[in-house]
Amino acid sequence: xxxxxxxxKRNQLNVLVLLLATSLMSCTTVAEEPEVPRTIEVTGxxxxxxxxxxxxLSIVLRTAxxxxxxxxxxxxxxxxxxxxxxxxxxxxxxxxWWWYYSSYHDNSVQRYxxxxxxxxxxxxxxxxxxxxxxxQIRITERSNSNIxxxxxxxxxEAIKAAKEKASYMLAALxxxxxxxxxxxxxxxxxxxxNPYYYWNQNQNSITSNAVLYSDQSAQSTVGGVAMQTLxxxxxxxxxxxxxx
Numbered sequence: 001x002x003x004x005x006x007x008x009k010r011n012q013l014n015v016l017v018l019l020l021a022t023s024l025m026s027c028t029t030v031a032e033e034p035e036v037p038r039t040i041e042v043t044g045x046x047x048x049x050x051x052x053x054x055x056x057l058s059i060v061l062r063t064a065x066x067x068x069x070x071x072x073x074x075x076x077x078x079x080x081x082x083x084x085x086x087x088x089x090x091x092x093x094x095x096x097w098w099w100y101y102s103s104y105h106d107n108s109v110q111r112y113x114x115x116x117x118x119x120x121x122x123x124x125x126x127x128x129x130x131x132x133x134x135x136q137i138r139i140t141e142r143s144n145s146n147i148x149x150x151x152x153x154x155x156x157e158a159i160k161a162a163k164e165k166a167s168y169m170l171a172a173l174x175x176x177x178x179x180x181x182x183x184x185x186x187x188x189x190x191x192x193x194n195p196y197y198y199w200n201q202n203q204n205s206i207t208s209n210a211v212l213y214s215d216q217s218a219q220s221t222v223g224g225v226a227m228q229t230l231x232x233x234x235x236x237x238x239x240x241x242x243x244x
Contacts, residue, residue, distance in 0.1 A: 038240040044162025045233040056141035057114045063133040080125040088113040154232045161209035162236045178239035186233040
């Protein structure tokens, strides 16, 4: 009788071991074969050329010490509609080494910062400033009062371009895009100080999916100044819609 009981116990133990082993094998099989999500990853880009409506000029005057041209300079600015509040004196050769240089060469050097907007004819002003005593004129700042709105428009078009690209790529495979998984902003090849725009840079190697045009009028911008190019790029991952 005890022999029969021992045999039954051994048989039950063997069954338990077999069930446990089968269960572990099943778990291992599931872990080794995860379900791969059906997704598509695309990029989209857009750009817009924007004319600045305000610029800041840095102007350097160099004259003989006994021939001060400040009055002539301010008159030229006034004749072209530049008001006094738009003119700032930055520096002159009053430091010791500048004094030594000035005394030796009999020169006076002054630097001014001048802000001009769309009310000033920039090209006419530049022509009037072609004087022997004007040593240098350069643009130090450019801005546009609607720049944030233009950035928004470019971003929206970049996202639309990415969606359109994903749609026609999947259509070639008789598939459709599903919900968005992620959207990632890409800096792209733009000015490091601002990932959304660069000024008058040679970007011939960059091609955007969409090119926009601003609604600016010539009267609202500073003419004759290089345009500002806004460029925005995104990377989007879409689910691929399951077929019913």
